[in-house]
Amino acid sequence: MEPNWMARGLCANQPPETFFPSDGVGVEVAKRICAMCPVKEPCLEYALANRIDHGVWGGCSERQRRRILKARRKEAGREKRVGLRR
Numbered sequence: 001m002e003p004n005w006m007a008r009g010l011c012a013n014q015p016p017e018t019f020f021p022s023d024g025v026g027v028e029v030a031k032r033i034c035a036m037c038p039v040k041e042p043c044l045e046y047a048l049a050n051r052i053d054h055g056v057w058g059g060c061s062e063r064q065r066r067r068i069l070k071a072r073r074k075e076a077g078r079e080k081r082v083g084l085r086r
């Protein structure tokens with residue numbers, strides 16, 4: 001079952017391939033649509049939580065999502081080391 005925010009995404013009325021671009025220009029087109037989307041945050045968190053590798057989600061490219069996950073892992077490790085997290 002798809003999360004209920006998905007139906008409110010601006011991509012709901014766009015061709016799916018817009019959000020699975022094959023080049024940098026296509027990525028920028030998708031990101032511009034996402035920038036105006038009312039469900040950008042849950043969309044990005046969904047893609048991060050589900051480790052979705054392909055496409056533009058929540059205004060972030062595949063590379064940007066990998067960077068976010070890496071930064072979060074690094075931060076979680078730091079918090080664990082200083083005792084803020086178990």
Ligand code: SF4
Pocket residue numbers: 006008009010011012019033034035037038039040041043044056057058059
């Ligand atoms: S942020 Fe982008 S990919 Fe996510 S629902 Fe909105 S338009 Fe679709």
